[in-house]
Amino acid sequence: MGSTFGHIFRISTFGESHGGAVGVVIDGCPPRIQITAEEIQKDLDRRRPGQSKITTARGELDQCEIVSGVFEGHTIGTPICILVRNKDARASDYEPFKDVYRPSHADFTYDAKFGTRNWRGGGRSSARETIGRVAAGAIAKKILREALGTEIVAWVSRVQDLEATVDPLTVTEQQVEANIVRCPDEAVAAKMIERITEVKSEGDTIGGTVDCVARNVPSGLGDPVFDKLEADLAKAMLSLPACKSFESGSGLDGTWQRGSEHNDLFYNNEGRIATRTNRSGGIQGGISNGEPITLRAGFKPVATILQPQQTVNSSGEEVVLTPRGRHDPCVLPRAVPMVEAMVALVLCDHWLRQKAN
């Protein structure tokens, strides 16, 4: 019962990697929003496999169909179902190790929880599930952009030790999309691509971090004490496959500072109350303060590697696994639209909540 997210703008995703389809139902989307399948497709294309030489070769076009909730080009306040059929499913790739628990995958835990599992491509634990999120996020992003002028931009900020220098106040989606690794620091981006290519050739994987900024977010979003904006953003990030860390604003760096260094001093910026620094990352007491919201999500290296590994099967017998199949050497470039989608879903939900305040 964990496939629903959001309180007012509420999404329920469904579908497994190699089942018939994946998708999402959005309940609570405001009416009279112009939306087309093409707009949604744009973000799905940023997420889809096979988009570049540094992503998995699985050849899914991930074409979406709006099944309900949109009439004569706009939303009508009823649930929006968006469906994407699985096309390039090769279940046979997984047949040889259907009883084997792949290390650091969810095979064992799904079995422990449900007493059964869909062994084809990880089933529900596959990143294909995020198609529904990205589709819903595309709508949330549009709503926020049109109603508030909110811009949400995510980018790959670090691959292993390769760290980019990016200004969250000015970075644009175009800059992010200018290269296949989605890092707007071109020099570092080139090194990242090289590193990923090299690691891929060794059948190995690597991780790193994605940063995200949301600009033009009104003050007042977030519901203390449990639904603080950063609490919901943290949950949103950690719900993404392979995400293992979250930082808000100054994050871990801030824990090294003194209060006298870390505090953001208020001033009057031509009539708007603003802060001179933004170590709070746009959120104070769990509520947005009008400054840009900044956050960072850390992703571990993908568990699927093309090297032999010791493991056990469902009978508890120790076996050696030599995986086949297509996989991502580094999840980060495809995680960028997922992070943007989740941030948009959280902000859209909290914006609607604030309207009810």
Place this chain on the structure above:
Amino acid sequence: MGSTFGHIFRISTFGESHGGAVGVVIDGCPPRIQITAEEIQKDLDRRRPGQSKITTARGELDQCEIVSGVFEGHTIGTPICILVRNKDARASDYEPFKDVYRPSHADFTYDAKFGTRNWRGGGRSSARETIGRVAAGAIAKKILREALGTEIVAWVSRVQDLEATVDPLTVTEQQVEANIVRCPDEAVAAKMIERITEVKSEGDTIGGTVDCVARNVPSGLGDPVFDKLEADLAKAMLSLPACKSFESGSGLDGTWQRGSEHNDLFYNNEGRIATRTNRSGGIQGGISNGEPITLRAGFKPVATILQPQQTVNSSGEEVVLTPRGRHDPCVLPRAVPMVEAMVALVLCDHWLRQKAN
């Protein structure tokens, strides 16, 4: 509407720093659990102000009353209300700056959100709110301990650059409680206390990290895809005052490794499927795998400092704030029982959810 946490074991906290009382209502607590006010008080005492020279001097005893839900010494399945009266409230301390927005506090954002605020001691944004969480967490911890043998231990793992060396497999609450900074590495603990004392004397504050381990958690807890165990734990941590980061298992360190280094290999440990390493932190695909759950929460330096700071008042006029009042130079020692409580609440909720599976 953000004061409720949990799906089955569901808590609602209430109360402000200087209002009549703070407390919690727990809905969904299983029946027939033996519980006394004394057991709850034990954790409240670990959280309360004035407990040592490195915490705030506010002299609250934080005595709890069980108002409902417990009959003849045990829970009866009805909502449990626990109440703590505010005693040592000195609202007058705050009167001089009732219209001033304290830097990096929630004064401005509460005003922006609600169009009004309780200026006495931060009102709802005060850490006093966590009394309700710690009280509920004491019950959750007991339930888990008696039903599953689960042990939840948190400790201060780092203050600024002072980092402790602690073994999560063996650390005990007694070791944590052996000193006032709640760091089981005695040598480092002494330095931490010295550092906090020094910073306090300068009217400044510092931050750091709290680590937590949950041992003897059965496999199968956590509900993909949004209510993954680490997603709910992340939300739980980031909902705590001053928390700005969350790491699960290997956390940020893991993002520097390769998949071939990071993967946890399964083996058959005398009939139990186990992993040889635990970089996953006991959670795979959002579901517990039976290994110890490990996490880290980062806390920024407390915003209240006793040094003059530039800021604005609610009319937008720039003013200098020279705070008075009692405050914590470092939130970490008191955050330890809060972290334990939130972890217990998440695990107890997911354990009950799993029973319904």
Place this chain on the structure above:
Amino acid sequence: MGSTFGHIFRISTFGESHGGAVGVVIDGCPPRIQITAEEIQKDLDRRRPGQSKITTARGELDQCEIVSGVFEGHTIGTPICILVRNKDARASDYEPFKDVYRPSHADFTYDAKFGTRNWRGGGRSSARETIGRVAAGAIAKKILREALGTEIVAWVSRVQDLEATVDPLTVTEQQVEANIVRCPDEAVAAKMIERITEVKSEGDTIGGTVDCVARNVPSGLGDPVFDKLEADLAKAMLSLPACKSFESGSGLDGTWQRGSEHNDLFYNNEGRIATRTNRSGGIQGGISNGEPITLRAGFKPVATILQPQQTVNSSGEEVVLTPRGRHDPCVLPRAVPMVEAMVALVLCDHWLRQKAN
């Protein structure tokens, strides 16, 4: 986990009949609403026992304390906790039959569900729990009245066969409060009082119906398909003790008519689209249409009678129960403020939901 009601204006009640206290936490109440304990007390006094010769003699004053969420006379957007101490609890009345299942009470089912129960006065199943609802409803009524001019009036429409004639378009609270049975048809009211007095003298009980109208409700409230306004109203009514039926608009009478008789024809009433009749009871397709919302709730006779009854004890032995204790011969007069409260809670929640639309 069933003690929470509402999605945005969300209440959680707590407390048992003979425990320390009963009360409510309201999460999601809008800020800046002027509210005093006296205003809440007014409705609690209409609900309290011992208010007249036709109610139970239990002498509770039910004085409420606002524990949190109100500051300087107005709500501040944080959870509002309201507490009422139990004073005139006579647990000893119940001691003789602590192991006996009283017929048509909840003794057996609570034991079946929880494996334990608070045998003092029905514990949580007592109508004392509705104190929290009535307190929260007083606030909801005020919000609706001030924001929308909404008037919610309930009255006793039938006691057994004694049926009142009342015009829902004009009936006022003053008319309802003009007599102790809360029936605005004075002639019938006198007969009802006589009947209840007679039945009471025989140690017996009777039931009937309560009608309610909500005038000046804007069109557009209600969320198809499951949270239809009448679905939430039905749930609200059936959650009240002793309520066994619900009718919306024409209700059961409407099921005897033809569509050509039953349909409400639209017309243009000086610029407002209105209906010439209101068999829909102000709700069409689960959404309010601007006409008065009308509903009826049926209450069974109170289960506590002062006559010997065959039953069993918790060991399954058949015993004869001759109850003592104070009880209501007819729940209807005290149900009137409960019905108003629940209707107000539903409407207030849906009004806030609609603001987020």
Place this chain on the structure above:
Amino acid sequence: MGSTFGHIFRISTFGESHGGAVGVVIDGCPPRIQITAEEIQKDLDRRRPGQSKITTARGELDQCEIVSGVFEGHTIGTPICILVRNKDARASDYEPFKDVYRPSHADFTYDAKFGTRNWRGGGRSSARETIGRVAAGAIAKKILREALGTEIVAWVSRVQDLEATVDPLTVTEQQVEANIVRCPDEAVAAKMIERITEVKSEGDTIGGTVDCVARNVPSGLGDPVFDKLEADLAKAMLSLPACKSFESGSGLDGTWQRGSEHNDLFYNNEGRIATRTNRSGGIQGGISNGEPITLRAGFKPVATILQPQQTVNSSGEEVVLTPRGRHDPCVLPRAVPMVEAMVALVLCDHWLRQKAN
């Protein structure tokens, strides 16, 4: 945001009458339940239009596809999406009155709420939405039947004044399905069919009641105080199109009785604590007591009639509407599987909730 129902066994329906498809996502269905599209289809066939001469002529086969959540013939604990394509949509039927508010339909209220509406066949307010409920209900019924032996049987108990005599203790689905009006009292059923045929020939519609019994429900289901079993059943019924009343157990009849007549006396029935009568309808204090659960839902006459009616259009102009299109002269026969489905959904959810207790 009202398209989700249930707390643990949680369904979200989607789709409009003349959109691409209708369907449901079930989140929280237990794993390892054998289920096929054919089993679901059986109940969809009982619900579908065009099944007999007394239902609408719309020729939908309503063939369902299980899109996700079922693998190798059984559920796997992940969300189950079931899809039914709309085939025989004749949007042109509705084009002439796309701006006209049909009396007692939801045209006006959807416009008032959303500022737009899908005018084709009522859009979301059409009874086609219940396809998702019936599909989910088929699974819930199977779960309850296999785990608990629960039998849920609904039937048409009254059409206008034509009232059937049926024994809830023994009535079977076969008896219900023996005729097209779904009334197991054959003599009355014949009259009902005659009446409906006659009314249909006059372009008019009629209403009545559906009764439902659930046998072999364990004691202990239901969560006081708001999620009482009858509160959730009431909400479930009133969320069905055209439903305007709900009665639990003795219902309205019980409100005429005295407590001494109405109380259900307990006795020891060969080791099981049982009641000699069942006026409580199997529910006491909101919790099941092990006796058959009995309820009644009243349905108003369908709003679509083939007679000219006065109304207004969206500009507020008064117009005469002479509808075309296919419609049901009496919703009751098709409501039977809907009622069963909703009862099954409520019971299945509460059974899973009780497992978590």
